[in-house]
Amino acid sequence: MDHEKVNILLVDDQPAKLLAYEVILKDLGENLVIASSGREALEVLLKTEIAVILVDVCMPELDGFELAAMIREHPRFQKTAMIFISAIQVSDIDRLRGYEMGAVDYVPVPVVPEVLRAKVKVFAELYRKTRELERLNHDLEDRVRARTAELENSTAKLRESEQRRSMAIAAGNMGSWDWDWISGDWMWDEGQYRIFGVGPENFAVNPANVQALLHPDDVDQLRKAIAEFNKGTRAYETEFRIIRPDGEVRWCVGTAAATVDDSGRVVRVSGVTVDITERKRAEERQNLLAREVDHRAKNALALAQSIVRLTRADEVKAYVNAVEGRINALARVHTILSLSSWQGAELSRLIDEELAPYSLGGQILLAGPKVQLLPATAQTLALALHELFTNSAKYGALSTRSGRLAIGWQVEDQLLTLNWEESGGPLVMPPKSRGFGTRSLLASVESQLGGQAQFDWRAEGLLCRLEVPLIRKTAATNASGKFEDASSAELQRASG
Incomplete structure (x- = not known):
């Protein structure tokens, strides 16, 4: 050799x-x-x-x-x-x-x-x-060193991967679990305990205790999953609710996968639970908002339809101007409400929006505190203010440079009182009959908002007093339980 x-x-x-x-x-x-x-x-x-x-x-x-x-x-x-x-x-x-x-x-x-x-x-x-x-x-030592370095590198990567997984699970409101199908033993990670609102020190993970945390209406989901795995299903996913020990209800989605032996019998089931409560709440808010948008859009269209149908004028141009003015007033308040996500509108903002087209400089005096109006109140009051401004610009104090207008308001016991006082304009004569604008203003403020509207046509200028409750005490409700705006119905009655 x-x-x-x-x-x-x-x-x-x-x-x-x-x-x-x-x-x-x-x-x-x-x-x-x-x-x-x-x-x-x-x-x-x-x-x-x-x-x-x-x-x-x-x-x-x-x-x-x-x-x-x-x-x-x-x-x-x-x-x-x-x-x-x-x-x-x-x-x-x-x-x-x-x-x-x-x-x-x-x-x-x-x-x-x-x-x-x-x-x-x-x-x-x-x-x-x-x-x-x-x-x-020497070769063996080299191999041992190389293998040790490889194991250390593998361990470091595994540790890093586990840290990333733990961070991802924590950030994503996730938890993982393992269920020994034969012995019935369960194993939960930290995320799983966190989702269910319990801790390993005071909660024994077993089928009875887990079922006790499930929402009664969703217990059948667990039974159904077990039945599916016994039939040969290898993966299962479902949404369910849990009731934490403190009474809080959380929505979850669970995904499970089965491990089988050589004979095809299930021996282990592992899975991941994701807390989707915030997503569910967002979906509910989105659905509510969609219904609200649909409801408000229908009301806005009904209002516009009523305005178009009930507006009267001797000539086409005057008719067009009247219709456009009222619809633009509706559009302006709609924009204000949209910017606040339909939470409400500030009264002075409504007045400023109605003043904008006139550019009257120092003819108008405003005085009053900040007042936040509910959406329905803001819409109705915006149309009422529009009618007052339009009437004043045509026949009252705002029709001349010498005219003056003072608008003041105050709130006491959730009752808004707004005083409209004109002076210095043309001589005022009490109307022989109420026009559409006056009738619609009275109907909307009194019938829809549950307030009062008083007019005093003094010779030196119109004096109007509006009293509007800031909290709706009575209102028609639709099938969904939401307040139903009555603007279009009141306009219909006002036209009579």
Whole structure:
């Protein structure tokens, strides 16, 4: 079998002996290195890896014992095998000295070729096996280091992945669980406990306790899931509600997957629970808003339809202007309410919007606190103010530069009182009959808002007093329980 050759150092001051050793050891097939003195042997050792040293004991300048001592002092050669060859009678004391110097064996002269060859071969093989073992150990250490580094890297990645998963679960209101189908044991993670509003220190996870936290109307979902898995279903998803110990109801979506054995029997079910309460609430708000938008759009269309149908005028242009003015007033208050997400409108904002088209400068004086109006109240009051401004601009104080208008309001016990006082305009004559604007104003304020509207057509200018409750005490309700605006119905009655 082919093997890596090792170096054998032959040290002797007699060339004839060196030649004889070469002939004897040639058949071993190793590399034979020659040194004719101890100093030359040291030089060879420093440059070459030597497996076995064959050294003559009796040499001039540096004998075999001295050379062995110098070799053993060097850390690199402390385990190098040395065989002494002695031509003189070797006593036990000489052998002991040689062993102390690091010799592993003695060969007497005359040398028996077979004995010398056998001994050198043994130590050469030992050196070779030792080197192979060292290489194997080194390779093994490298593999262990590489495997350790790989495991550490894998562990770090797993830890990082688990941290990301935990963060994602926490951020996404998620929890995970595992159910041993055979033993009935459950395992919940932190997120699962958090969703159900319980803790591992005071809640034992078992089917009875879990079922007790389910909404009574959704318990059948758990039974249905178990039945589906028993039928062979491998995955199941459903929405359900839980009732936390503090009474709070939460919406969840659960996804579960089954693990089966070789026979196809379910042995484990694992899943994820996601708290979707906020999404459900958002959907409910969206549906409510959609219904509200639909309701308000229908009312707005009904109002517009009533305005168009009931407005009277002697000519087309006047009719168009009247209709456009009333619809624009409705549009302006709609915009204000939209900006507040239909939470309400501020009274002074409504007045400012109605004043904007006139640009009357210092003719108008406003005085009053901030008052937030409900959407239905704001719509009705905006149309009433529009009728007052339109009438004043056509026939009253705002029809001339000398005219003045004072609008003041106050709130007491949730009752808004608004005073409209004109002066300095044309001479006022009480109307012989009430027009559509006046009738619609009276009908909407009194019938729809439950307030009162009083008119005093003084010669120096109109005086109007509106009293409007800020809290609706009576109102018609539709099938959904929402307040139903009565503007269009009141306009219909006003036209009569």
